[in-house]
Amino acid sequence: MTSAKNPTDTVENVIIVGSGPAGLTAAVYSSRANLKPLMIEGEEAGGQLMITSDVENYPGFSHGVTGPELMAEMRKQAERFGTRFITRNVTKVDFSSRPMKVWVGDTLYLGKTVIIATGASAQYLGLESERAFYNKGVSACATCDGAFFKNVEVAVVGGGDTAMEEANFLTRFASKVYIIHRRDSFRASKIMADRALKNPKIQVIWDTAVVEVIGDKFVNALKLKNLKTDAVTTMPIGGLFIAIGHKPNTELFKGQLQMADNGYLITEAKSSRTNVPGVFACGDVQDHTYRQAITAAGSGCMAAIDAERWLEAQGE
Secondary structure: OOOOOOOOOOEEEEEEEOOOHHHHHHHHHHHHOOOOOEEEOOOOOOHHHHHOOOEOOOOOOOOOEOHHHHHHHHHHHHHHOOOEEEOOOOOEEEOOOOOEEEEEOOEEEEEEEEEEOOOEEEOOOOOHHHHHOEOOOEEOOHHHHHHHHOOOEEEEEOOOHHHHHHHHHHOOOOOEEEEEOOOOOOOOOHHHHHHHHHOOOEEEEOOEEEEEEEEOOOEEEEEEEEOOOOOEEEEEOOEEEEOOOEEEOOHHHOOOOOEOOOOOEOOOOOOOEOOOOOEEEOHHHOOOOOOOHHHHHHHHHHHHHHHHHHHHHOOO
16 A cells, blocks of 8 residues: 555655764765765664764864754754755665665655665663753763763763773763672673673672662662662762663564674674675664764765665666
């Protein structure tokens, strides 16, 4: 079933799925190339930056910018060059034949190329009190937010390589970093674990879970539970970094696109090409290493150029 507004004989040059910095940069580049992209931006448009209050490491903003402001400016720029937007979620895709098929509910859209920029979501502990303090002392990105915690005691939750990296990075700013871990040993690689354990500014709290985040306008304490003794204690703290992993938003593409074991889309080296010709991926949906707005934007540029060149090669 298709909508009268968008009959199936209309084939878009480029359909962009997702609307963070990767998707919007792809939209700017592809619209400037006169490809007239259609962006299906999703109902929670703008990606992770929409829940980021202060962005101080994005080039061009000497006094910083809020995440929502940055996304609004990127969207206006893409719109100015002719990008069209649908603010709904993609519900199904079929990349097995050309043109590519993308559904929004019962409405089918056809595309010569598709750029996937659905991003990844940080995994959180799932506490109501944790949600209440997002961007008020609770963060899932030390690289993004560490500089806001100068001379403050902070905690990192996790036991893998990411937690070790975050903890070590935070020692550049924080007066002390506690690693809170549910078990009595780390999952992290030995070299990463040793680096954290040898850092004089890091202290590990083993066999412990955060059960509540406490604060007024900003985080000022954590309620901790020792999982071996059930003892509950309150620890004063100025910031909480969650480092228990990210989940790429790739459910839609299972069975259609090649993915790594951790669910991230696989792209060819030095390109945005997926294993399906004409389908490209950019941003955090295929990048589990850097996960920054600026690297996402850069890969969005790559995807638009790759899509344009692919269309040219097809004689489009």
